Amino acid sequence: MARHRKRKSVIFENIITTISANFINLQPDEIDNEINRALRTISQATRVERSCVVVFSGDADAAQGDIRPAVCTHAWSAPEIVTQNRPLDTVAATTWPWLQARIARGEIVNVPLVSALPAEAEVERRVCRAQSIQSFVVIPMTYRGDVVGYLKFDALRTQKTWSDHTVALLKTVGEIFVNALEHKRAQEALRLANLTLEARVRARTQEIERRQRVAEGLRDILAALNSDRPIGEILDYLVAQACALLDSSACVLYRVNQEEQQILIEASFGLPEAFLSIKSLPLHAWHFLGHGEPGGMNFDRQPYAISDVDASPIAAAVQDSTLEPAVRDWCRAAVKHYCALLTVPLVIKEEFYGNLGFYYNDDRQFSEEDIRLGMSFGNQAALAIENARLRVQAEQAAILQERSRLARDLHDSVTQLLYSLTLLVEAGRRLARSGDWARVDEALARLSQISQQAFKEMRLLVYELRPLALKRAGLVRALQQRLDTVERRAGIEATLTVDGNVELPARLEEELYHIAQEALNNALKHAAASTITVYILADERRIALEIHDDGKGLELSAASGEGGIGLSSMRERAEKLGGALTITSVPGQGTTVNVTVNL
Numbered sequence: 081m082a083r084h085r086k087r088k089s090v091i092f093e094n095i096i097t098t099i100s101a102n103f104i105n106l107q108p109d110e111i112d113n114e115i116n117r118a119l120r121t122i123s124q125a126t127r128v129e130r131s132c133v134v135v136f137s138g139d140a141d142a143a144q145g146d147i148r149p150a151v152c153t154h155a156w157s158a159p160e161i162v163t164q165n166r167p168l169d170t171v172a173a174t175t176w177p178w179l180q181a182r183i184a185r186g187e188i189v190n191v192p193l194v195s196a197l198p199a200e201a202e203v204e205r206r207v208c209r210a211q212s213i214q215s216f217v218v219i220p221m222t223y224r225g226d227v228v229g230y231l232k233f234d235a236l237r238t239q240k241t242w243s244d245h246t247v248a249l250l251k252t253v254g255e256i257f258v259n260a261l262e263h264k265r266a267q268e269a270l271r272l273a274n275l276t277l278e279a280r281v282r283a284r285t286q287e288i289e290r291r292q293r294v295a296e297g298l299r300d301i302l303a304a305l306n307s308d309r310p311i312g313e314i315l316d317y318l319v320a321q322a323c324a325l326l327d328s329s330a331c332v333l334y335r336v337n338q339e340e341q342q343i344l345i346e347a348s349f350g351l352p353e354a355f356l357s358i359k360s361l362p363l364h365a366w367h368f369l370g371h372g373e374p375g376g377m378n379f380d381r382q383p384y385a386i387s388d389v390d391a392s393p394i395a396a397a398v399q400d401s402t403l404e405p406a407v408r409d410w411c412r413a414a415v416k417h418y419c420a421l422l423t424v425p426l427v428i429k430e431e432f433y434g435n436l437g438f439y440y441n442d443d444r445q446f447s448e449e450d451i452r453l454g455m456s457f458g459n460q461a462a463l464a465i466e467n468a469r470l471r472v473q474a475e476q477a478a479i480l481q482e483r484s485r486l487a488r489d490l491h492d493s494v495t496q497l498l499y500s501l502t503l504l505v506e507a508g509r510r511l512a513r514s515g516d517w518a519r520v521d522e523a524l525a526r527l528s529q530i531s532q533q534a535f536k537e538m539r540l541l542v543y544e545l546r547p548l549a550l551k552r553a554g555l556v557r558a559l560q561q562r563l564d565t566v567e568r569r570a571g572i573e574a575t576l577t578v579d580g581n582v583e584l585p586a587r588l589e590e591e592l593y594h595i596a597q598e599a600l601n602n603a604l605k606h607a608a609a610s611t612i613t614v615y616i617l618a619d620e621r622r623i624a625l626e627i628h629d630d631g632k633g634l635e636l637s638a639a640s641g642e643g644g645i646g647l648s649s650m651r652e653r654a655e656k657l658g659g660a661l662t663i664t665s666v667p668g669q670g671t672t673v674n675v676t677v678n679l
Contacts, residue, residue: 092126111260135221158236190242216232221257312347314468318464331348338363343434365403420439436457438454555593559596572609578618595625603629603631624677
């Protein structure tokens with residue numbers, strides 16, 4: 081008999097050794113199947129009909145006395161007693177107070193005969209009888225000094241006695257299981273941490289990409305704001321960009337006209353056809369559009385978010401028969417097509433202008449980042465509108481200034497020449513009546529000179545009314561166009577010569593052009609020149625511009641003292657460029673203007 085027991089012990093030891101080897105290098109997803117297989121093997125080897133692994137859930141500090149919530153994670157039952165099984169979670173219920181207390185203390189509970197349980201285990205005795213359990217053994221599983229669960233083996237058909245050696249081997253099995261389960265838990269935690277980290281990295285990457293797109297979009301918008309495009313085009317571009325960068329389905333720019341008590345739709349992008357026929361709404365519809373409460377001159381200037389359009393005043397407005405049809409149509413379309421919206425105020429110089437509205441097809445919870453970004457686009461829209469206003473004002477001021485200049489030039493030159501022509505004609509008529517034909521001939525010659533000068537100055541004024549070709553064509557072509565259009569048509573022989581490659585910054589080209597233009601104007605108006613030569617010399621270090629005419633010349637001392645005929649203006653422009661201006665002129669021998677600028 082002893083030899084038989086020893087043989088069975090050796091066989092069981094070999095089984096445990098095999099089980100231990102099987103758990104080496106297991107992948108986390110293989111552990112559960114291997115535990116179930118091991119339970120079956122051990123149960124069959126020890127001739128028990130049911131076994132299970134129970135793991136405590138929750139923190140030990142959350143336990144009620146010795147009772148801790150637990151879950152049965154693995155179980156095996158002999159086929160013939162399946163119908164006798166009870167829900168496995170009953171092993172951890174409060175119906176096992178005596179057993180739970182001993183497990184909590186890490187005690188092995190070996191019960192060869194249920195009927196021999198002590199009086200304080202009466203609850204356990206009744207449960208075992210109800211489940212036909214005759215004998216059982218419970219092996220606590222510990223990890224790093226803490227009881228984390230237990231193994232339980234039930235004998236249902238016959239009584240069963242577990243030797244100390246068998247119990248020790250079962251304790252080894254418990255250690256194998258708990259280490260495997262902790263390994264699985266750690267791997268699952270690591271996998272979850274990796275997934276969480278990947279999700280955070282992905283979210284952060286998306287946030288960085290979004291911010292980069294926003295930065296690029298705002299840069300493009302600033303470029304559009306600084307362009308000469310009409311305000312309508314700029315606002316259309318802005319709402320399209322805002323729609324894309326805030327991931328909205330549509331974007332609308334509203335303007336409040338308090339004088340006319342109207343809400344005007346100034347720009348939109350992405351709106352369905354149902355909205356497009358509505359160009360304005362009454363001001364009292366502001367609240368029903370989801371933009372907060374109107375307050376006369378003190379509109380609510382805060383962002384306003386609606387995460388559920390169906391539960392908002394927009395949905396209620398659809399059924400309000402007291403509202404205008406246009407308001408109900410707009411709200412009906414909004415409820416049909418959109419689930420959420422965000423509006424941000426447009427404020428220009430402390431004056432409430434309107435709102436920028438973002439509409440979304442799906443439900444959306446708006447983050448602080450969404451609202452900040454929306455406010456940024458609201459500020460950009462307000463800046464675009466203000467820039468447009470300033471541009472219109474500047475254009476109007478420039479028009480008035482140009483009108484004043486033309487009126488002054490006409491009075492100072494052409495008007496006086498025409499007045500002189502009128503006087504000469506009257507004098508010629510009187511001389512003709514008196515028969516003084518010699519003096520009539522002199523009057524006609526003078527008349528011809530004055531009319532030619534008037535013709536030249538009218539050519540110059542007409543040229544100055546045309547758009548400046550400098551920005552479009554560059555310095556050389558702009559000067560060539562000037563000579564062709566004014567000097568040559570006035571009968572002056574004009575020549576432009578260029579030596580070198582003239583590629584200059586726009587500011588330098590503009591200042592040089594104005595210096596040349598002033599010199600040409602002086603030659604045309606005052607010098608009575610028949611020939612004008614413009615010469616440009618350019619290399620890597622400097623550029624020189626020279627304008628020479630063969631006219632009457634001038635007394636430089638007198639001209640400088642008066643500060644007239646544009647000489648001071650030319651000098652100021654040359655000094656601004658860090659260049660040098662020289663003027664050479666001899667009465668009766670013409671004038672040369674030379675400006676040199678180091679590059």
